[in-house]
Amino acid sequence: MKNWKTTLAVGAVALAAAGQALAQAAPQPVTVYSSRIEQLLKPTLDRYTQETGVRINLLTDRGGSLTERLAAEGASSPADVLITVDMGNLWNAAERGLLRKLQSPTLDANVPASLRDPGSRWWGLSQRERTIFYAAGKVQPSQLSTYEDLALPKWKGKLCLRTGKQTYTQSLVAMMIAKHGEARAEEIVRGWVANLATDVFTNDNSLLKAIEAGQCEVGIANTYYYGRILAREPDFNAKVKLFWANQGAGEGGAHVNLSGGGVTTHARNPEGGRKLLEWLSSQGVQRDYTHGTFESPINPKAEADPIVQAWGTFKASPLNAADIGSRQAAAIRLLDRVGYR
Numbered sequence: 001m002k003n004w005k006t007t008l009a010v011g012a013v014a015l016a017a018a019g020q021a022l023a024q025a026a027p028q029p030v031t032v033y034s035s036r037i038e039q040l041l042k043p044t045l046d047r048y049t050q051e052t053g054v055r056i057n058l059l060t061d062r063g064g065s066l067t068e069r070l071a072a073e074g075a076s077s078p079a080d081v082l083i084t085v086d087m088g089n090l091w092n093a094a095e096r097g098l099l100r101k102l103q104s105p106t107l108d109a110n111v112p113a114s115l116r117d118p119g120s121r122w123w124g125l126s127q128r129e130r131t132i133f134y135a136a137g138k139v140q141p142s143q144l145s146t147y148e149d150l151a152l153p154k155w156k157g158k159l160c161l162r163t164g165k166q167t168y169t170q171s172l173v174a175m176m177i178a179k180h181g182e183a184r185a186e187e188i189v190r191g192w193v194a195n196l197a198t199d200v201f202t203n204d205n206s207l208l209k210a211i212e213a214g215q216c217e218v219g220i221a222n223t224y225y226y227g228r229i230l231a232r233e234p235d236f237n238a239k240v241k242l243f244w245a246n247q248g249a250g251e252g253g254a255h256v257n258l259s260g261g262g263v264t265t266h267a268r269n270p271e272g273g274r275k276l277l278e279w280l281s282s283q284g285v286q287r288d289y290t291h292g293t294f295e296s297p298i299n300p301k302a303e304a305d306p307i308v309q310a311w312g313t314f315k316a317s318p319l320n321a322a323d324i325g326s327r328q329a330a331a332i333r334l335l336d337r338v339g340y341r
């Protein structure tokens with residue numbers, strides 16, 4: 001009996017030690033707050049878990065709501081990483097002290113300088129171009145040139161735009177302020193409003209469909225909405241075509257927005273958060289992160305989705321995303337002044 005009890009005791013100690021060793025060996029999970037649609041992000045995060053063994057806890061909500069949640073939670077927040085869309089949201093989170101400064105040569109190498117925070121608090125993870133679309137047969141490419149040109153009287157009653165309540169419109173106007181100054185930017189936006197063919201649209205999908213239906217002849221939209229439609233309706237590009245804005249000498253390049261991420265100030269696993277962001281920015285992962293979403297990879301070495309590749313190369317605006325994000329509040333006030341709803 002004594003030997004039996006001794007054996008049990010030794011076995012229990014061994015099991016406890018083994019359990020402790022396993023617990024010590026298990027990687028610490030990473031908690032991600034994200035405004036990206038869960039079904040678009042989760043497969044990539046699941047791949048990370050498969051490759052590294054690191055479990056990802058994912059919470060999704062709107063970008064502004066996540067920023068407010070992080071601020072309210074303070075030091076008790078479980079979030080290690082914030083992934084959100086729009087440069088204004090990223091700039092706001094950083095300026096409110098919700099993202100920490102990181103040293104990451106890997107992220108700096110993978111993400112172009114114009115698409116990351118100069119203070120090393122956030123980095124772009126995918127690129128979202130906002131450019132001009134036009135009705136084939138009604139408009140010739142030779143008639144198009146710049147965003148600014150769409151404010152001229154020749155486009156009166158022909159222009160479709162998305163609501164000014166949406167961040168992508170706000171960031172485009174913020175880019176105009178950064179490029180031209182507030183007075184000139186206001187002239188341009190007033191011209192857009194004067195040229196509207198119909199009420200502004202709540203989303204870019206409806207705007208592109210309005211061009212197809214003949215409600216307007218030209219509009220400004222994010223390219224990934226166009227990609228989504230083309231994936232369902234391959235002949236859509238015979239009716240509505242993409243034009244890269246501002247490609248001429250001195251015109252500044254097409255406006256790009258982004259999704260991006262940073263490690264939170266109160267992260268419990270900042271090292272795990274940094275490694276996740278580095279992995280997301282890597283060449284091989286960028287392909288999965290952007291294929292099917294019809295965004296462009298942030299990493300110049302990564303290949304875009306074939307639908308995106310078919311649109312050809314273009315010159316992007318070199319203005320820094322953080323500079324544009326810092327002007328979003330001014331853009332919102334400008335939109336309100338000119339009656340852009």
